Amino acid sequence: MKIILIGIQGSGKSTQGNLLSEKLGIPYLSSGHIFREMAKEKTPLGRYIKETITAGFLISDEKTLEIVQEYLGRDEYKKGYILDGFPRTVPQAERFENGIKAAIYLKVSDKEALWRLAGRDDENREDDTLHAIKKRIALFHEKTEPVIEYYRAKGVVHEIDGEKSIEDIHSEILEKIGMV
Numbered sequence: 724m725k726i727i728l729i730g731i732q733g734s735g736k737s738t739q740g741n742l743l744s745e746k747l748g749i750p751y752l753s754s755g756h757i758f759r760e761m762a763k764e765k766t767p768l769g770r771y772i773k774e775t776i777t778a779g780f781l782i783s784d785e786k787t788l789e790i791v792q793e794y795l796g797r798d799e800y801k802k803g804y805i806l807d808g809f810p811r812t813v814p815q816a817e818r819f820e821n822g823i824k825a826a827i828y829l830k831v832s833d834k835e836a837l838w839r840l841a842g843r844d845d846e847n848r849e850d851d852t853l854h855a856i857k858k859r860i861a862l863f864h865e866k867t868e869p870v871i872e873y874y875r876a877k878g879v880v881h882e883i884d885g886e887k888s889i890e891d892i893h894s895e896i897l898e899k900i901g902m903v
């Protein structure tokens with residue numbers, strides 16, 4: 724089963740993605756995590772990724788597609804996956820050919836997301852400055868909301884109130900994808 728999670732930073736995608744992964748026994752993959760790992764490499768590509776994510780901008784569609792598709796071609800993703808953070812733009816969605824069964828949109832307000840992120844202390848995320856977070860939220864509205872419409876037209880979007888409890892959201896997702 725191929726599932727994508729869509730939502731602004733702080734909407735709970737990684738929490739829900741990991742819960743779903745455990746429940747369904749299919750791997751969870753976060754494009755942001757891949758890029759944060761690559762940003763540690765002392766190569767021109769590593770430096771480009773580091774600068775881009777630190778500023779809160781998006782990696783180019785070209786590079787993103789190349790990198791994410793390479794991951795998804797690996798054996799462990801053959802039976803399906805739960806993707807967090809990709810596709811994030813319409814060109815990425817268009818060029819990402821696959822049979823997505825469900826696009827879960829975790830909807831939280833910008834205010835709630837900022838509130839949650841202000842209280843988060845994730846030492847692995849050097850890219851979490853307030854400036855970068857605000858930039859990412861703005862880019863979500865500009866570039867990623869059209870992705871929701873793209874998948875809505877395909878009839879696979881399930882919109883979920885991301886401000887409920889973790890357990891309620893998890894149950895609702897399972898219900899929407901027909902796994903209960």
Ligand code: AMP
Nearest residue numbers: 754755758776780781782787808809811
């Ligand atoms: P995230 O962990 O999803 O918030 O991603 C962290 C950062 O990685 C983003 O701010 C972008 O710079 C980059 N990134 C992650 N996924 C994508 C994507 N699909 N397209 C472009 N850039 C991405």
